[in-house]
Amino acid sequence: MAFLQLxxxxxxxxxxxxxxxxxxxxxxxxxxxxxxxxxLIFMLVLNAKNLDLFILKLERLRW
Structure with missing residues (x-):
């Protein structure tokens, strides 16, 4: 019985x-x-040029 319960x-x-x-x-x-x-939203809002500038700004902030 205990086995069935287990x-x-x-x-x-x-x-x-x-x-x-x-x-x-x-x-x-x-x-x-x-x-x-x-x-997707990020890419739709920003075009490639703005994205490059944004990434450069992030790189400068990081250093």
Whole structure:
């Protein structure tokens, strides 16, 4: 009887672990999507010349 109860707990733990893995995958996908949306907006707002100037300003600030 105790073995069946233990087996049931293992099944629940396995299902919980699978659910947590799915949530972690969703979180990673959302972060990736946010990055690409930000990059797309950034490229649409700034043209290549402005982007180069912006990167140069960042380089100067870093040094």
């Amino acid at each position: 087996k049931t707990y293992w099944i629940y733990i396995d299902k919980l672990n699978a659910g947590l893995n799915i949530l972690a995958d969703i979180k990673t996908s959302i972060k990736s999507l946010q990055y690409y949306i930000f990059k």
